[in-house]
Amino acid sequence: MIHSAPRQGRESTPVWQAAKEGRLELPYCPACGKFEWPARRTCSTCGGETVMKQCAGTGTLLTFSVIHRAVNPELASATPYVVAFVVLDEGARIFTNIVDCDPATLKCGQPVRCRFEETKDPDLWVPVFTPA
Amino acid sequence: MTVAIAGIGELPHGKSVGQTAMERHEQLIKLALDDAGLKLSDVDAILTVAPRADSYLIHATAVAEYLKIRPAIAFTLEAGGPGPMAMVEMARGYIEGGSAKTVVIVAADMPLGGLTQNAYIHTLSEVGPVHPDLEVPFGPSVPSMFALVARHHMYRYGLTQAQMGAVALQGRRGAQLHPNAMMRKPLTMEEYEQSPWIAAPLKRLDCAPVCDGGGAAVITSLERAKDLPCKPVKVLGTGFSMGHMHLSASPDLTDFNGGPSLDRALAAAKLDRSAIDVGLIYDCFTIAMLINMEDLGLAPRGEAGRAFASGAFAPGTKLPINPHGGLLSHGHPARGAGFGNLVEGVVQVRGEAGERQVPNAKIALAHGMGAVFATHGCLLLGAA
Numbered sequence: 001m002i003h004s005a006p007r008q009g010r011e012s013t014p015v016w017q018a019a020k021e022g023r024l025e026l027p028y029c030p031a032c033g034k035f036e037w038p039a040r041r042t043c044s045t046c047g048g049e050t051v052m053k054q055c056a057g058t059g060t061l062l063t064f065s066v067i068h069r070a071v072n073p074e075l076a077s078a079t080p081y082v083v084a085f086v087v088l089d090e091g092a093r094i095f096t097n098i099v100d101c102d103p104a105t106l107k108c109g110q111p112v113r114c115r116f117e118e119t120k121d122p123d124l125w126v127p128v129f130t131p132a
Numbered sequence: 133m134t135v136a137i138a139g140i141g142e143l144p145h146g147k148s149v150g151q152t153a154m155e156r157h158e159q160l161i162k163l164a165l166d167d168a169g170l171k172l173s174d175v176d177a178i179l180t181v182a183p184r185a186d187s188y189l190i191h192a193t194a195v196a197e198y199l200k201i202r203p204a205i206a207f208t209l210e211a212g213g214p215g216p217m218a219m220v221e222m223a224r225g226y227i228e229g230g231s232a233k234t235v236v237i238v239a240a241d242m243p244l245g246g247l248t249q250n251a252y253i254h255t256l257s258e259v260g261p262v263h264p265d266l267e268v269p270f271g272p273s274v275p276s277m278f279a280l281v282a283r284h285h286m287y288r289y290g291l292t293q294a295q296m297g298a299v300a301l302q303g304r305r306g307a308q309l310h311p312n313a314m315m316r317k318p319l320t321m322e323e324y325e326q327s328p329w330i331a332a333p334l335k336r337l338d339c340a341p342v343c344d345g346g347g348a349a350v351i352t353s354l355e356r357a358k359d360l361p362c363k364p365v366k367v368l369g370t371g372f373s374m375g376h377m378h379l380s381a382s383p384d385l386t387d388f389n390g391g392p393s394l395d396r397a398l399a400a401a402k403l404d405r406s407a408i409d410v411g412l413i414y415d416c417f418t419i420a421m422l423i424n425m426e427d428l429g430l431a432p433r434g435e436a437g438r439a440f441a442s443g444a445f446a447p448g449t450k451l452p453i454n455p456h457g458g459l460l461s462h463g464h465p466a467r468g469a470g471f472g473n474l475v476e477g478v479v480q481v482r483g484e485a486g487e488r489q490v491p492n493a494k495i496a497l498a499h500g501m502g503a504v505f506a507t508h509g510c511l512l513l514g515a516a
Binding site (some may be wrong): 003030080 | 250272
């Protein structure tokens with residue numbers, strides 16, 4: 001499917017830049033031991049600077065929806081496609097797509113694995129997941 | 133609290149032809165003023181929600197200009213589905229604080245006549261409740277965000293498709309008794325089950341259809357309302373709460389922060405939940421009804437689906453919900469959504485709901501929800 005581009009110059013931009021290089025990294029506060037998602041450059045608890053923490057790219061499908069009616073005309077040919085929340089093994093929960101699967105076979109709680117897909121901005125890619 | 137709703141205005145929901153959004157605002161405002169026994173020249177404050185079908189730098193000021201009035205206050209509010217409740221709260225502040233005596237509040241939109249439904253839904257999916265960077269690139273629709281919550285509720289608590297269908301059917305039965313409702317054709321469970329997937333597990337009949345419509349109301353002091361040729365309804369309590377803006381930021385996916393809005397309204401009114409005779413609950417999707425009932429503490433956590441399917445909130449029960457059909461069948465007038473709940477609360481407390489009247493409805497709860505379970509507003513209304 002065609003991914004519209006996240007904006008440049010945002011707190012989340014380094015996430016999409018790392019995705020282009022094949023790494024799943026999210027902002028993390030080492031002092032508090034927690035991810036900042038939605039992305040922040042400073043920790044919302046202690047105010048310290050967050051660092052980009054690499055994740056293994058494995059996780060669990062928390063919930064998903066199979067979109068049969070796309071609102072963006074460019075995505076009409078991609079239906080049915082799946083949007084989901086995935087909980088990474090490191091604990092962060094992210095919004096994503098589940099790809100390369102028969103949507104009818106997906107189950108909440110099943111393991112999933114990350115791969116990366118391009119967006120309309122050649123510099124910014126997004127992590128998507130497949131059944132593990 | 134010392135303010136009252138002195139008048140209301142509502143028009144049939146559906147697709148209007150040959151009318152502008154501004155003309156509809158004027159009609160609704162004049163209906164509400166007539167109902168209150170007041171004139172345009174009495175209005176010293178006007179509050180609006182900006183319609184998507186008609187954009188101005190300051191929408192309320194454009195409405196005042198169109199009406200050829202010069203109220204002291206003409207402000208436009210951004211509060212999502214609880215917008216009508218928030219406008220009542222702002223009006224209360226102006227009246228109790230002495231800034232205004234007659235406040236007109238209005239929220240209306242024309243997604244069908246003005247924008248076309250597809251264009252509206254597309255706009256909503258990109259600048260609506262979805263996060264522009266963290267969610268939009270993955271192609272979500274608004275129904276899909278609610279569907280994520282529905283699927284999680286199924287996984288966690290055993291919610292079934294038929295329980296969501298029961299919400300749709302109850303709303304439709306109410307709308308059949310409402311002359312302004314958009315969806316008045318009888319609906320069966322079989323038709324619900326056969327309706328196509330929009331974003332599984334949500335079907336077309338799980339989604340409130342956007343329509344042209346909205347409402348207006350006149351707020352004034354209780355003392356003054358008693359001298360007007362109207363049937364004032366007292367604002368007993370108001371309460372608001374929020375949990376997040378985007379679903380990605382919510383700590384939980386079935387349990388949100390709606391409860392405090394009703395707690396606060398009840399505390400202001402010195403009432404408890406058992407005092408509510410009729411609930412008008414924001415149901416932009418069937419799952420929204422169920423989660424909102426649980427968040428507001430009107431159904432046990434995880435149990436709203438089973439309760440709805442057993443008829444626990446049908447007419448004739450202890451707590452009838454949405455006798456007007458809700459957003460699902462009375463209609464979802466885009467930026468005017470939620471006003472129908474306020475209007476029905478007033479109509480029920482006045483005892484003017486005809487065939488759908490809840491007997492002895494002394495206290496009504498009108499609830500609005502914004503974005504994907506993000507914000508909540510509650511009004512408790514009672515006979516003056």
